[in-house]
Amino acid sequence: MWTWFHKLGSPPWMYRISGRILAILLPLTVLMLAVGAVWGLLYAPMDFKQGNSFRIIYFHVPASVVALAGYYVMAIAGAVSLIWRMKMAEVAMKCAAPVGAALTFLSLLSGAIWGKPTWGTYWVWDARITSMLILFFLYLGVMALYQAYENKEAAGKACAVLSLVGMVNIPIIYKSVDWWYSLHQPATIKFTEESAMHSSMLQPLLLMILAFYCLFTCALLLNMRSELLRRGAGTGWVRSLVGAH
Amino acid sequence: MYFDSLQAALAMDGHGVYVWAVVAASVVICVGLLVLPARSARRFIAELRVDDAPEPRAAPSVRIEEVNNASGS
Numbered sequence: 001m002w003t004w005f006h007k008l009g010s011p012p013w014m015y016r017i018s019g020r021i022l023a024i025l026l027p028l029t030v031l032m033l034a035v036g037a038v039w040g041l042l043y044a045p046m047d048f049k050q051g052n053s054f055r056i057i058y059f060h061v062p063a064s065v066v067a068l069a070g071y072y073v074m075a076i077a078g079a080v081s082l083i084w085r086m087k088m089a090e091v092a093m094k095c096a097a098p099v100g101a102a103l104t105f106l107s108l109l110s111g112a113i114w115g116k117p118t119w120g121t122y123w124v125w126d127a128r129i130t131s132m133l134i135l136f137f138l139y140l141g142v143m144a145l146y147q148a149y150e151n152k153e154a155a156g157k158a159c160a161v162l163s164l165v166g167m168v169n170i171p172i173i174y175k176s177v178d179w180w181y182s183l184h185q186p187a188t189i190k191f192t193e194e195s196a197m198h199s200s201m202l203q204p205l206l207l208m209i210l211a212f213y214c215l216f217t218c219a220l221l222l223n224m225r226s227e228l229l230r231r232g233a234g235t236g237w238v239r240s241l242v243g244a245h
Numbered sequence: 246m247y248f249d250s251l252q253a254a255l256a257m258d259g260h261g262v263y264v265w266a267v268v269a270a271s272v273v274i275c276v277g278l279l280v281l282p283a284r285s286a287r288r289f290i291a292e293l294r295v296d297d298a299p300e301p302r303a304a305p306s307v308r309i310e311e312v313n314n315a316s317g318s
């Protein structure tokens with residue numbers, strides 16, 4: 001167990017193993033995204049209340065779910081880098097921020113577009129939407145804070161603290177539709193009770209959520225590989241890698 | 246397929262503009278998330294290869310004929 005943990009901290013090992021994971025996961029992700037999108041857009045039945053605009057759910061919900069999960073990844077990586085001073089965790093934290101920001105942006109954008117035919121407006125200062133906007137700013141804050149510091153060790157610590165403090169926003173996002181009066185509909189997929197969707201609509205949605213989780217993993221690993229190369233410039237493993245290419 | 250024709254799938258009973266706009270944004274963001282870091286790493290490796298390449302040997306500052314002339318005179 002500890003050998004594996006130590007290996008995880010080794011940049012050449014991480015670079016090599018991430019390359020192997022990506023060789024399998026990347027084509028699988030693209031395939032799942034394509035199948036899930038076509039299934040949801042063209043084959044799933046129409047919602048009797050919202051009409052065909054409901055098909056936005058196949059992009060909006062996966063982006064939102066993974067944007068939230070991405071924040072956990074970033075904050076946990078930040079905590080590991082603070083507690084064990086593990087450089088690889090700091091790399092993961094830094095690299096998770098732009099991926100999470102992009103998915104949060106997609107969640108906000110798709111939600112706004114979905115709002116027009118459903119609520120009659122692109123934007124309302126609703127608890128769920130506002131807390132997602134705060135999540136977007138938290139991701140951007142971590143990215144900006146890292147760039148603001150000359151000393152990258154201090155930058156890593158500051159970003160880890162910010163991402164941990166920002167964790168307070170996550171339960172607020174989850175519970176916002178229950179705590180405040182909201183235009184936003186409650187959760188469609190529930191773990192404790194039966195989902196509010198018919199299985200013919202639910203199956204492509206679950207596939208798209210899985211595909212977005214894989215997309216996050218691929219994007220995170222690709223970002224980490226780029227960052228590891230930059231940090232390792234001049235070291236033996238990067239020199240041998242450049243020579244081998 | 247749920248729709249009768251491609252036109253019906255594009256129109257989606259008037260909701261097509263919203264749905265396909267979200268699809269386009271999703272494609273752009275998903276492709277960007279995968280392509281940009283991969284391209285950045287490839288560029289960095291190319292930069293390192295250029296830096297590591299041996300520099301071309303400097304041309305002699307004095308021509309050989311000039312040296313011969315100087316030694317002959």
